[in-house]
Protein backbone atom coordinates (compact mmCIF):
# COMPACT_ATOMS: atom_id res chain seq x y z
CA UNK A 1 0.00 0.00 0.00
CA UNK A 2 1.61 3.26 -1.05
CA UNK A 3 -0.28 6.47 -1.50
CA UNK A 4 1.51 9.69 -2.30
CA UNK A 5 0.00 13.09 -1.83
CA UNK A 6 1.19 16.60 -2.65
CA UNK A 7 -0.54 19.36 -0.71
CA UNK A 8 0.02 22.94 -1.79
CA UNK A 9 3.62 22.25 -2.82
CA UNK A 10 5.68 25.34 -3.71
CA UNK A 11 9.22 25.45 -5.03
CA UNK A 12 11.42 28.41 -5.90
CA UNK A 13 14.81 28.54 -7.58
CA UNK A 14 16.01 31.99 -6.55
CA UNK A 15 13.18 34.38 -7.39
CA UNK A 16 11.60 32.01 -9.91
CA UNK A 17 8.71 29.88 -8.74
CA UNK A 18 8.87 26.60 -10.63
CA UNK A 19 6.08 24.73 -8.76
CA UNK A 20 2.97 26.70 -7.95
CA UNK A 21 0.61 25.35 -5.33
CA UNK A 22 0.60 21.76 -6.57
CA UNK A 23 -2.10 19.47 -5.18
CA UNK A 24 -2.21 15.84 -6.25
CA UNK A 25 -3.30 12.52 -4.74
CA UNK A 26 -1.79 9.34 -6.14
CA UNK A 27 -3.43 6.03 -5.28
CA UNK A 28 -1.79 2.75 -4.39
CA UNK A 29 -0.55 0.92 -7.52
CA UNK A 30 -1.43 3.82 -9.75
CA UNK A 31 0.68 4.64 -12.79
CA UNK A 32 0.80 8.43 -12.95
CA UNK A 33 2.48 10.29 -15.78
CA UNK A 34 3.62 13.90 -15.35
CA UNK A 35 3.40 15.41 -18.82
CA UNK A 36 4.46 18.84 -20.00
CA UNK A 37 6.92 20.83 -22.05
CA UNK A 38 10.56 21.10 -21.10
CA UNK A 39 11.01 23.37 -18.10
CA UNK A 40 7.42 23.10 -16.78
CA UNK A 41 8.58 21.61 -13.46
CA UNK A 42 8.08 17.86 -13.93
CA UNK A 43 11.55 16.79 -12.85
CA UNK A 44 11.53 19.18 -9.90
CA UNK A 45 8.21 17.67 -8.76
CA UNK A 46 9.61 14.16 -9.01
CA UNK A 47 12.79 15.13 -7.15
CA UNK A 48 10.72 16.79 -4.43
CA UNK A 49 8.80 13.54 -3.92
CA UNK A 50 12.03 11.52 -3.85
CA UNK A 51 13.63 13.89 -1.37
CA UNK A 52 16.36 15.02 -3.77
CA UNK A 53 14.98 18.57 -3.69
CA UNK A 54 13.66 20.55 -0.73
CA UNK A 55 10.33 22.33 -1.01
CA UNK A 56 9.49 25.89 0.02
CA UNK A 57 5.88 25.32 1.05
CA UNK A 58 3.23 22.64 1.39
CA UNK A 59 3.53 18.96 2.27
CA UNK A 60 4.65 15.76 0.59
CA UNK A 61 2.86 12.82 2.20
CA UNK A 62 3.61 9.13 1.80
CA UNK A 63 0.86 6.92 3.20
CA UNK A 64 -0.59 9.92 4.98
CA UNK A 65 2.63 10.94 6.75
CA UNK A 66 4.48 14.16 5.89
CA UNK A 67 7.98 13.27 4.65
CA UNK A 68 9.37 16.60 3.51
CA UNK A 69 11.76 16.63 6.46
CA UNK A 70 13.05 13.10 5.65
CA UNK A 71 16.19 12.50 3.63
CA UNK A 72 15.87 10.68 0.29
CA UNK A 73 17.36 7.49 1.76
CA UNK A 74 14.64 7.38 4.42
CA UNK A 75 11.69 7.68 2.04
CA UNK A 76 12.06 4.19 0.48
CA UNK A 77 11.47 5.41 -3.04
CA UNK A 78 13.43 4.25 -6.10
CA UNK A 79 14.27 6.47 -9.02
CA UNK A 80 15.24 5.62 -12.61
CA UNK A 81 16.76 8.36 -14.77
CA UNK A 82 17.30 8.78 -18.48
CA UNK A 83 21.04 8.24 -18.09
CA UNK A 84 21.54 4.64 -17.14
CA UNK A 85 23.98 5.21 -14.29
CA UNK A 86 25.10 1.58 -13.96
CA UNK A 87 28.41 0.74 -12.27
CA UNK A 88 30.62 -0.02 -15.30
CA UNK A 89 33.06 -2.29 -13.50
CA UNK A 90 30.33 -4.54 -12.05
CA UNK A 91 28.43 -7.29 -13.88
CA UNK A 92 24.69 -6.99 -14.43
CA UNK A 93 24.20 -9.39 -11.51
CA UNK A 94 26.31 -7.23 -9.19
CA UNK A 95 24.59 -4.04 -10.36
CA UNK A 96 21.18 -5.46 -9.46
CA UNK A 97 22.47 -7.01 -6.24
CA UNK A 98 24.08 -3.75 -5.10
CA UNK A 99 21.06 -2.21 -3.28
CA UNK A 100 20.42 -5.54 -1.52
CA UNK A 101 24.02 -5.78 -0.32
CA UNK A 102 23.62 -2.27 1.06
CA UNK A 103 20.59 -3.60 2.95
CA UNK A 104 22.82 -6.39 4.35
CA UNK A 105 20.67 -9.23 3.03
CA UNK A 106 22.01 -12.79 3.06
CA UNK A 107 23.73 -14.25 0.01
CA UNK A 108 20.87 -16.67 -0.63
CA UNK A 109 18.25 -13.97 -0.32
CA UNK A 110 20.16 -11.70 -2.68
CA UNK A 111 20.55 -14.47 -5.23
CA UNK A 112 16.86 -15.31 -5.10
CA UNK A 113 15.76 -11.72 -5.55
CA UNK A 114 18.24 -10.84 -8.31
CA UNK A 115 17.16 -13.90 -10.30
CA UNK A 116 13.47 -13.20 -9.78
CA UNK A 117 13.79 -9.58 -10.99
CA UNK A 118 15.97 -10.70 -13.90
CA UNK A 119 13.28 -13.17 -14.90
CA UNK A 120 10.55 -10.53 -14.85
CA UNK A 121 12.71 -8.24 -17.00
CA UNK A 122 13.87 -11.13 -19.23
CA UNK A 123 17.55 -10.39 -18.67
CA UNK A 124 18.62 -13.66 -17.00
CA UNK A 125 21.07 -14.42 -19.81
CA UNK A 126 22.73 -11.02 -19.32
CA UNK A 127 23.53 -11.45 -15.62
CA UNK A 128 27.20 -12.27 -16.25
CA UNK A 129 27.83 -9.40 -18.67
CA UNK A 130 29.32 -5.98 -18.04
CA UNK A 131 27.21 -2.88 -18.87
CA UNK A 132 29.55 -1.98 -21.76
CA UNK A 133 28.42 -5.15 -23.58
CA UNK A 134 24.72 -4.22 -23.38
CA UNK A 135 22.43 -2.36 -25.80
CA UNK A 136 20.72 0.85 -24.60
CA UNK A 137 17.46 -0.99 -24.00
CA UNK A 138 19.14 -3.74 -21.96
CA UNK A 139 21.05 -1.16 -19.90
CA UNK A 140 17.76 0.50 -19.05
CA UNK A 141 16.22 -2.88 -18.15
CA UNK A 142 19.08 -3.42 -15.73
CA UNK A 143 18.65 0.07 -14.26
CA UNK A 144 14.94 -0.69 -13.75
CA UNK A 145 15.86 -4.06 -12.22
CA UNK A 146 18.21 -2.38 -9.77
CA UNK A 147 15.44 0.03 -8.76
CA UNK A 148 12.83 -2.73 -8.43
CA UNK A 149 14.88 -5.30 -6.56
CA UNK A 150 14.58 -3.70 -3.18
CA UNK A 151 10.79 -3.49 -3.51
CA UNK A 152 10.54 0.23 -2.88
CA UNK A 153 7.31 1.88 -1.79
CA UNK A 154 7.17 3.70 -5.12
CA UNK A 155 9.04 3.92 -8.41
CA UNK A 156 9.81 7.33 -9.86
CA UNK A 157 10.97 7.41 -13.47
CA UNK A 158 12.35 10.50 -15.19
CA UNK A 159 12.20 10.11 -18.99
CA UNK A 160 13.62 6.59 -18.55
CA UNK A 161 13.46 5.74 -22.26
CA UNK A 162 13.98 9.24 -23.68
CA UNK A 163 17.52 8.48 -24.85
CA UNK A 164 16.60 5.35 -26.83
CA UNK A 165 15.82 5.26 -30.55
CA UNK A 166 12.18 5.25 -31.67
CA UNK A 167 11.78 1.50 -32.21
CA UNK A 168 13.40 0.58 -28.91
CA UNK A 169 11.36 3.24 -27.12
CA UNK A 170 8.19 1.62 -28.36
CA UNK A 171 9.37 -1.81 -27.18
CA UNK A 172 10.44 -0.52 -23.78
CA UNK A 173 7.18 1.36 -23.39
CA UNK A 174 5.28 -1.91 -23.77
CA UNK A 175 7.65 -3.61 -21.32
CA UNK A 176 7.28 -0.94 -18.67
CA UNK A 177 3.53 -1.34 -18.96
CA UNK A 178 3.76 -5.13 -18.71
CA UNK A 179 6.06 -4.81 -15.73
CA UNK A 180 3.70 -2.46 -13.98
CA UNK A 181 0.76 -4.79 -14.52
CA UNK A 182 2.83 -7.70 -13.13
CA UNK A 183 4.54 -5.92 -10.22
CA UNK A 184 1.85 -3.35 -9.50
CA UNK A 185 3.78 -0.64 -7.69
CA UNK A 186 2.85 3.01 -7.34
CA UNK A 187 4.72 4.67 -10.21
CA UNK A 188 5.27 8.29 -11.18
CA UNK A 189 6.72 8.72 -14.64
CA UNK A 190 7.92 11.94 -16.22
CA UNK A 191 7.83 12.55 -19.96
CA UNK A 192 7.26 15.30 -22.50
CA UNK A 193 6.06 12.69 -25.02
CA UNK A 194 2.27 12.63 -25.12
CA UNK A 195 2.10 9.28 -26.89
CA UNK A 196 4.18 7.73 -24.10
CA UNK A 197 1.91 9.39 -21.56
CA UNK A 198 -1.29 8.21 -23.25
CA UNK A 199 -0.09 4.63 -23.60
CA UNK A 200 1.27 4.17 -20.07
CA UNK A 201 -0.79 6.23 -17.67
CA UNK A 202 -3.74 5.34 -15.48
CA UNK A 203 -3.96 9.11 -15.03
CA UNK A 204 -2.02 11.89 -16.74
CA UNK A 205 -1.05 15.05 -14.87
CA UNK A 206 -0.53 17.88 -17.33
CA UNK A 207 1.68 20.73 -16.17
CA UNK A 208 2.49 24.09 -17.72
CA UNK A 209 4.83 26.67 -16.22
CA UNK A 210 4.71 25.02 -12.80
CA UNK A 211 0.91 24.95 -12.71
CA UNK A 212 -1.17 21.79 -12.85
CA UNK A 213 -3.56 22.09 -15.81
CA UNK A 214 -5.56 18.87 -15.63
CA UNK A 215 -5.49 15.42 -14.07
CA UNK A 216 -7.40 12.64 -15.75
CA UNK A 217 -7.35 9.33 -17.57
CA UNK A 218 -5.81 9.44 -21.05
CA UNK A 219 -9.27 9.36 -22.64
CA UNK A 220 -10.50 12.07 -20.26
CA UNK A 221 -7.79 14.58 -21.13
CA UNK A 222 -8.20 13.73 -24.82
CA UNK A 223 -11.96 13.99 -25.02
CA UNK A 224 -12.57 16.61 -22.33
CA UNK A 225 -9.55 18.95 -22.20
CA UNK A 226 -9.93 21.44 -19.36
CA UNK A 227 -8.42 24.32 -21.29
CA UNK A 228 -6.81 25.37 -24.56
CA UNK A 229 -3.33 24.41 -23.35
CA UNK A 230 -4.35 20.80 -22.74
CA UNK A 231 -6.46 20.73 -25.92
CA UNK A 232 -3.46 21.64 -28.03
CA UNK A 233 -0.88 19.68 -26.09
CA UNK A 234 -2.58 16.28 -26.18
CA UNK A 235 -3.31 14.68 -29.55
CA UNK A 236 -1.43 14.47 -32.80
CA UNK A 237 -2.04 16.26 -35.08
CA UNK A 238 -3.13 18.93 -32.62
CA UNK A 239 -6.73 20.01 -32.16
CA UNK A 240 -7.92 22.76 -34.54
CA UNK A 241 -8.70 25.97 -32.66
CA UNK A 242 -10.52 28.81 -34.40
CA UNK A 243 -12.15 32.00 -33.23
CA UNK A 244 -15.88 31.70 -33.84
CA UNK A 245 -19.27 33.22 -33.06
CA UNK A 246 -22.44 31.34 -32.17
CA UNK A 247 -25.86 32.53 -33.31
CA UNK A 248 -29.34 31.06 -33.27
CA UNK A 249 -30.69 30.45 -36.75
CA UNK A 250 -34.16 28.94 -37.21
CA UNK A 251 -34.32 25.73 -35.25
CA UNK A 252 -30.57 25.27 -34.89
CA UNK A 253 -27.45 27.08 -33.77
CA UNK A 254 -24.79 28.24 -36.21
CA UNK A 255 -21.10 28.31 -35.42
CA UNK A 256 -19.38 30.78 -37.75
CA UNK A 257 -15.60 30.70 -37.91
CA UNK A 258 -13.99 34.16 -38.21
CA UNK A 259 -14.09 35.41 -41.80
CA UNK A 260 -16.46 32.68 -43.04
CA UNK A 261 -19.60 33.57 -44.99
CA UNK A 262 -21.66 30.77 -43.47
CA UNK A 263 -21.75 28.93 -40.19
CA UNK A 264 -21.73 25.22 -39.36
CA UNK A 265 -25.02 23.82 -38.14
CA UNK A 266 -25.17 22.75 -34.47
CA UNK A 267 -28.00 21.54 -32.24
CA UNK A 268 -29.89 24.38 -30.53
CA UNK A 269 -28.82 23.01 -27.09
CA UNK A 270 -25.48 24.67 -27.75
CA UNK A 271 -26.98 28.12 -27.18
CA UNK A 272 -28.65 27.01 -23.96
CA UNK A 273 -25.39 25.55 -22.63
CA UNK A 274 -23.46 28.70 -23.54
CA UNK A 275 -26.16 30.86 -21.91
CA UNK A 276 -25.72 28.79 -18.76
CA UNK A 277 -21.93 29.32 -18.94
CA UNK A 278 -22.68 33.05 -19.09
CA UNK A 279 -20.20 33.96 -21.82
CA UNK A 280 -20.33 36.33 -24.80
CA UNK A 281 -21.27 34.18 -27.77
CA UNK A 282 -19.93 36.61 -30.36
CA UNK A 283 -16.36 35.53 -29.70
CA UNK A 284 -15.42 32.05 -28.52
CA UNK A 285 -12.68 29.61 -29.36
CA UNK A 286 -14.00 26.55 -31.17
CA UNK A 287 -11.87 23.43 -30.81
CA UNK A 288 -12.27 20.41 -33.03
CA UNK A 289 -9.91 17.52 -33.66
CA UNK A 290 -9.20 16.54 -37.27
CA UNK A 291 -11.39 13.43 -36.88
CA UNK A 292 -14.32 15.70 -35.96
CA UNK A 293 -14.18 17.53 -39.33
CA UNK A 294 -16.16 15.51 -41.86
CA UNK A 295 -15.46 15.92 -45.55
CA UNK A 296 -17.67 15.20 -48.55
CA UNK A 297 -16.76 15.49 -52.23
CA UNK A 298 -20.33 16.42 -53.14
CA UNK A 299 -22.61 19.09 -51.72
CA UNK A 300 -24.71 17.57 -48.95
CA UNK A 301 -27.09 18.66 -46.23
CA UNK A 302 -25.30 20.72 -43.57
CA UNK A 303 -21.96 20.68 -45.40
CA UNK A 304 -20.28 24.01 -46.30
CA UNK A 305 -18.11 24.53 -49.39
CA UNK A 306 -14.41 24.79 -48.49
CA UNK A 307 -11.15 24.76 -50.39
CA UNK A 308 -8.58 22.01 -49.83
CA UNK A 309 -5.02 23.21 -49.36
CA UNK A 310 -2.09 21.04 -48.29
CA UNK A 311 -2.72 17.29 -48.19
CA UNK A 312 -0.41 15.20 -45.98
CA UNK A 313 -0.58 11.49 -46.79
CA UNK A 314 0.21 9.58 -43.60
CA UNK A 315 -0.18 6.02 -44.82
CA UNK A 316 -3.49 4.78 -43.51
CA UNK A 317 -5.08 8.25 -43.65
CA UNK A 318 -4.54 11.81 -44.93
CA UNK A 319 -4.55 15.10 -43.07
CA UNK A 320 -6.11 17.75 -45.29
CA UNK A 321 -5.98 21.50 -44.65
CA UNK A 322 -9.34 23.10 -45.42
CA UNK A 323 -9.68 26.87 -45.72
CA UNK A 324 -12.73 27.99 -43.77
CA UNK A 325 -13.05 31.80 -43.67
CA UNK A 326 -9.84 33.21 -42.25
CA UNK A 327 -8.89 29.88 -40.64
CA UNK A 328 -7.41 26.59 -41.71
CA UNK A 329 -9.13 23.52 -40.27
CA UNK A 330 -7.34 20.20 -40.57
CA UNK A 331 -9.45 17.15 -41.36
CA UNK A 332 -8.60 13.48 -41.24
CA UNK A 333 -9.78 11.61 -44.34
CA UNK A 334 -9.33 8.21 -45.94
CA UNK A 335 -6.08 8.22 -47.90
CA UNK A 336 -6.46 9.77 -51.34
CA UNK A 337 -10.04 10.89 -50.58
CA UNK A 338 -9.63 14.57 -51.53
CA UNK A 339 -7.44 13.98 -54.57
CA UNK A 340 -5.38 17.11 -54.96
CA UNK A 341 -4.86 20.52 -53.36
CA UNK A 342 -6.95 23.40 -54.66
CA UNK A 343 -10.18 21.45 -55.21
CA UNK A 344 -13.45 22.45 -53.63
CA UNK A 345 -14.91 19.99 -51.16
CA UNK A 346 -17.58 20.24 -48.47
CA UNK A 347 -17.11 20.12 -44.73
CA UNK A 348 -19.25 19.63 -41.67
CA UNK A 349 -18.34 19.51 -37.97
CA UNK A 350 -19.42 16.72 -35.65
CA UNK A 351 -21.10 18.59 -32.77
CA UNK A 352 -20.34 15.73 -30.36
CA UNK A 353 -16.62 16.28 -30.96
CA UNK A 354 -16.66 20.09 -30.74
CA UNK A 355 -15.22 21.98 -27.77
CA UNK A 356 -15.80 25.60 -26.80
CA UNK A 357 -13.35 27.68 -24.81
CA UNK A 358 -13.36 31.16 -23.29
CA UNK A 359 -10.93 33.16 -25.44
CA UNK A 360 -9.72 35.20 -22.43
CA UNK A 361 -9.11 32.51 -19.78
CA UNK A 362 -8.64 29.64 -22.23
CA UNK A 363 -10.88 27.49 -20.01
CA UNK A 364 -13.29 24.96 -21.45
CA UNK A 365 -16.92 26.05 -21.25
CA UNK A 366 -17.91 22.45 -20.59
CA UNK A 367 -20.26 22.12 -23.56
CA UNK A 368 -21.41 18.51 -24.15
CA UNK A 369 -23.55 17.89 -27.21
Ligand SMILES: Nc1ncnc2c1ncn2[C@@H]1O[C@H](COP(=O)(O)OP(=O)(O)OP(=O)(O)O)[C@@H](O)[C@H]1O
Nearest residue numbers: 013014018036037038039040041042043044045192
Ligand atom coordinates in the same frame (compact mmCIF):
# COMPACT_ATOMS: atom_id res chain seq x y z
N1 LIG B 1 18.86 23.50 -9.57
C1 LIG B 1 18.24 24.45 -10.25
N2 LIG B 1 18.56 25.75 -10.10
C2 LIG B 1 17.92 26.72 -10.77
N3 LIG B 1 16.89 26.49 -11.64
C3 LIG B 1 16.53 25.22 -11.82
C4 LIG B 1 17.17 24.13 -11.16
N4 LIG B 1 16.58 22.97 -11.55
C5 LIG B 1 15.62 23.33 -12.42
N5 LIG B 1 15.58 24.66 -12.60
C6 LIG B 1 14.62 25.40 -13.43
O1 LIG B 1 13.31 25.09 -12.97
C7 LIG B 1 12.39 24.96 -14.07
C8 LIG B 1 11.74 23.61 -14.01
O2 LIG B 1 12.70 22.62 -14.30
P1 LIG B 1 12.37 21.07 -14.40
O3 LIG B 1 13.66 20.36 -14.70
O4 LIG B 1 11.59 20.66 -13.22
O5 LIG B 1 11.44 21.02 -15.66
P2 LIG B 1 11.01 19.79 -16.55
O6 LIG B 1 9.60 20.01 -16.86
O7 LIG B 1 11.39 18.51 -15.90
O8 LIG B 1 11.89 20.00 -17.84
P3 LIG B 1 12.87 18.99 -18.59
O9 LIG B 1 12.00 18.04 -19.32
O10 LIG B 1 13.64 19.91 -19.49
O11 LIG B 1 13.72 18.37 -17.50
C9 LIG B 1 13.22 25.22 -15.31
O12 LIG B 1 13.03 26.56 -15.69
C10 LIG B 1 14.63 24.96 -14.88
O13 LIG B 1 15.52 25.74 -15.65
